[in-house]
Amino acid sequence: MRHPLSWLIWAGCAAVLALMARHPLYLTLVVLATWLVYLGVARSSLMVASWRALLKLGLFIWLITIPFNALMIHQGRVVLFRLPAHWPLIGGPITLEAVLAGATAGYALWALLFIFAAFNLGVDAAQLLRLAPPFLYQAGVVTSIALTFIPQMLASAREIREAQRIRGHRFRGWRDSLPLVIPLLTTAFERAVQLAESMDARGFGGALTGMTPRYLARLRGMMVLSLLLFLIGMVAQIFWPHLAALAYLLIALAAAMLLYAFHRLGRSVRRSRYRRERWGAGDSAIALCSLAALAGALWLRYSNPAHMTYAPYTGGLLPAFHAPLGLLLTLLAVPGLIALAEPTPEGDALQDVAP
Amino acid sequence: MIQLRRLSYTYPGAATPVLRDLELEIEAGALALVVGASGAGKSTLLRCLNGLVPHFYGGVISGSVRVAGEDPIARGPRQMSRLVGMVFQDPETQFVVDTVEAELVFAMENHGYPQDVMGQRVEWVLGQLEIGHLRKRRISTLSGGEKQRVALASVLTLQPQVLVLDEPTSQLDPQAADEVLQALRALNRELGLTVVLSEHRLERVVGYADQIIYLPGDGGALAGPAREMLAQIDQAPPLATLGLALGWQPLPLTIEEARAHLGSPPSAPPQKTAPMPVAGEPEIVVRDLWHAYDGRPALRGVDLTVGQGEAVAIMGVNGSGKTTLLKHLVGLLRPARGDVQVRGLDTRHTPLEELIRTVGYVPQNPNALLFAETVREELAFTRANHGYPRDSLPPGLLEALGIERYLAHYPRDLSVGERQRVALGAILAAEPQIILLDEPTRGVDRLQKEALMRYLAHERAQGRTVIVSTHDVELVAETMDRLVILERGRVAEDGPTREVMARCPAYASQIGQLYGDPRYLTVGDLLGGRR
Numbered sequence: 098m099r100h101p102l103s104w105l106i107w108a109g110c111a112a113v114l115a116l117m118a119r120h121p122l123y124l125t126l127v128v129l130a131t132w133l134v135y136l137g138v139a140r141s142s143l144m145v146a147s148w149r150a151l152l153k154l155g156l157f158i159w160l161i162t163i164p165f166n167a168l169m170i171h172q173g174r175v176v177l178f179r180l181p182a183h184w185p186l187i188g189g190p191i192t193l194e195a196v197l198a199g200a201t202a203g204y205a206l207w208a209l210l211f212i213f214a215a216f217n218l219g220v221d222a223a224q225l226l227r228l229a230p231p232f233l234y235q236a237g238v239v240t241s242i243a244l245t246f247i248p249q250m251l252a253s254a255r256e257i258r259e260a261q262r263i264r265g266h267r268f269r270g271w272r273d274s275l276p277l278v279i280p281l282l283t284t285a286f287e288r289a290v291q292l293a294e295s296m297d298a299r300g301f302g303g304a305l306t307g308m309t310p311r312y313l314a315r316l317r318g319m320m321v322l323s324l325l326l327f328l329i330g331m332v333a334q335i336f337w338p339h340l341a342a343l344a345y346l347l348i349a350l351a352a353a354m355l356l357y358a359f360h361r362l363g364r365s366v367r368r369s370r371y372r373r374e375r376w377g378a379g380d381s382a383i384a385l386c387s388l389a390a391l392a393g394a395l396w397l398r399y400s401n402p403a404h405m406t407y408a409p410y411t412g413g414l415l416p417a418f419h420a421p422l423g424l425l426l427t428l429l430a431v432p433g434l435i436a437l438a439e440p441t442p443e444g445d446a447l448q449d450v451a452p
Numbered sequence: 453m454i455q456l457r458r459l460s461y462t463y464p465g466a467a468t469p470v471l472r473d474l475e476l477e478i479e480a481g482a483l484a485l486v487v488g489a490s491g492a493g494k495s496t497l498l499r500c501l502n503g504l505v506p507h508f509y510g511g512v513i514s515g516s517v518r519v520a521g522e523d524p525i526a527r528g529p530r531q532m533s534r535l536v537g538m539v540f541q542d543p544e545t546q547f548v549v550d551t552v553e554a555e556l557v558f559a560m561e562n563h564g565y566p567q568d569v570m571g572q573r574v575e576w577v578l579g580q581l582e583i584g585h586l587r588k589r590r591i592s593t594l595s596g597g598e599k600q601r602v603a604l605a606s607v608l609t610l611q612p613q614v615l616v617l618d619e620p621t622s623q624l625d626p627q628a629a630d631e632v633l634q635a636l637r638a639l640n641r642e643l644g645l646t647v648v649l650s651e652h653r654l655e656r657v658v659g660y661a662d663q664i665i666y667l668p669g670d671g672g673a674l675a676g677p678a679r680e681m682l683a684q685i686d687q688a689p690p691l692a693t694l695g696l697a698l699g700w701q702p703l704p705l706t707i708e709e710a711r712a713h714l715g716s717p718p719s720a721p722p723q724k725t726a727p728m729p730v731a732g733e734p735e736i737v738v739r740d741l742w743h744a745y746d747g748r749p750a751l752r753g754v755d756l757t758v759g760q761g762e763a764v765a766i767m768g769v770n771g772s773g774k775t776t777l778l779k780h781l782v783g784l785l786r787p788a789r790g791d792v793q794v795r796g797l798d799t800r801h802t803p804l805e806e807l808i809r810t811v812g813y814v815p816q817n818p819n820a821l822l823f824a825e826t827v828r829e830e831l832a833f834t835r836a837n838h839g840y841p842r843d844s845l846p847p848g849l850l851e852a853l854g855i856e857r858y859l860a861h862y863p864r865d866l867s868v869g870e871r872q873r874v875a876l877g878a879i880l881a882a883e884p885q886i887i888l889l890d891e892p893t894r895g896v897d898r899l900q901k902e903a904l905m906r907y908l909a910h911e912r913a914q915g916r917t918v919i920v921s922t923h924d925v926e927l928v929a930e931t932m933d934r935l936v937i938l939e940r941g942r943v944a945e946d947g948p949t950r951e952v953m954a955r956c957p958a959y960a961s962q963i964g965q966l967y968g969d970p971r972y973l974t975v976g977d978l979l980g981g982r983r
Binding site for chain 1: 507508531537542548559563567779782808813819864878882
């Protein structure tokens, strides 16, 4: 298991590169690197099937959007065929350049989706939440409860629907939703109460230490005030555009106050964090390689902007390939190589919730 | 370790106190079992020990509580959590985060333990409960028994002195329940933890208990050594009942202890085993039934024929396919392969509306069913759906279920056992010929169970067919004449209850295990009318 932060760095770098490189060859390199990573992490995740389906859907969308660009943009020298010029929008020459440009743009978006899929298979939501700064601890707990609560409620809803069907319940009007909604609400409520009890009994919420009631009241007042400022800023920004600068200042001030209040509250509760994820040599390698790829690409781009872009309309039809840049992009495959070198993790084998 | 003096407690809005002048003492290192009918205050008593009562529930409390020298009423559950670990009944609803390891550290994080201590405690608790292999698993992928052991581990990380458990095994199959109880016993013996737990199925836990605390329902408590108390309460498990009747001294708590007394033959001549009632026309025919949930097989070629008027029990560990099979019989699921015929109707081609006229299915969780303002409306809803006049009821239904007193009550305010019976009523109001019950005795106390058994006998006398999926061996021994055991989606055993129980001790009643003789399954078999 890698540290979630190294994953975050990899995904960030790969995503920026995929957005920068509107160029089929470089994108292909990014996709191949991501593919290795995907293979490396897919072995240990239960979510592979759903991500695979999403990737297929993305591929399908990409393919059907290519004709749109070709039909709308009528520039380029290599004309494939012509549509009658009097047809609105789509009339005119249909060029190979437009097809290629559309395909490249779709390719970049699909590469992003692929990177996101590999990232999600590599770390789960709960691990990421644990990276949140201490003053967001409560928000993290709430989110993680919601993540487990929702599937449970869906299962309850199914159970209730079945139970009412075998009592002969049928849908005829809004009143007929009561037999479904009321048990669902009461079940949700009972679950919530039990969870709250269980959290209380394990000391959740802790005791506020080193804070007088007066200070706490001041902090709360500050939070209310900052929300008020935030609201005023939003309204000002919408209705008085000439005061936009002042509005942004208000919003920034409100945000700073809110963060400060959260920070103070977070510090006053004695609580610690358990992080199993240790930053290992593999994590350093991932982070360094990803950052090196990004930094190198940025430097090449600024030294010669033409390197990274593929411009079929103005430049040649065949993309130019700059070998050093290609080499840099292969660095993105490092997490995949590391993951594949590790033994297959056990544990979350293909077991699922018992019906 | 635990001392309650003149403790009285009234829930907010309640007219009468649940606990009244309760006096109780539990020694350090004891394993105490809290028993009593539903609504007698078992859960309330347990929640007084860590301050959830009154801090979480409100209400009026008086008297004093001391646990490990601290006062939970003054300190509240958060501060008491270092001293008292609490595990709840439902394995589903007590987890906060999604993986085992994160759950284990949750309590320690809230108490601000340093990183290295947390690491050590996690290793220790994983070893202690033998759940090291679950460390990285998602909680939703665990079995019920594993979940309860994780719940136990997640409170142990604070190294409390007292463990409080509210019916920790009521939702588990017998094997999983044993895993949890043995883990508890080890914690009690090896670490000297004081354990207080409540449970309805006494036969499961009484062998582990040092002390029994009996709540008779008047707000007080009677406590004493397990053997002495068993002689006084009306909820004794079959083994103790037999021992009392035959004058066995000391009173046996486990099968092993009872074996020592076996030299003396039963005082009554063996009852003639009742002949299997001749099954009428086959009402349900299941042939080579297969079913899978998202590719995971649940039923793998089940064959079963049930005749009119039979009472069939379906047993097996969780996940062996019991509920899936019942859902096929009522048409909620349709066969993927093979076929199911109910009174000559092929479920694959018959609409559910038609099937439910002859088949009534009561699901595990009565809460999924109940929605109306009153019990009366709940019954009327089913009647109207089936085209009967709204306010008519099948004769004898209310009396047989013992729910006539609750007609004007709000169903959700009733106890689990009462709700279970209202749910039964809500299904049976349609007067189905075939009755399917899924785990009808979960969370139900002895008296309510007896009411249920009487009702089933009443229905069978009218020629109805009853099929029950259950973990409750005593219920099966007392009321069912045929026992089918499912193993991993296949029928592993099928035959008269007496014979199957004699062949499979894991599914036998206490008396059946003791004698290993098909003639003796219940106390009644041995003592005749002299119970």
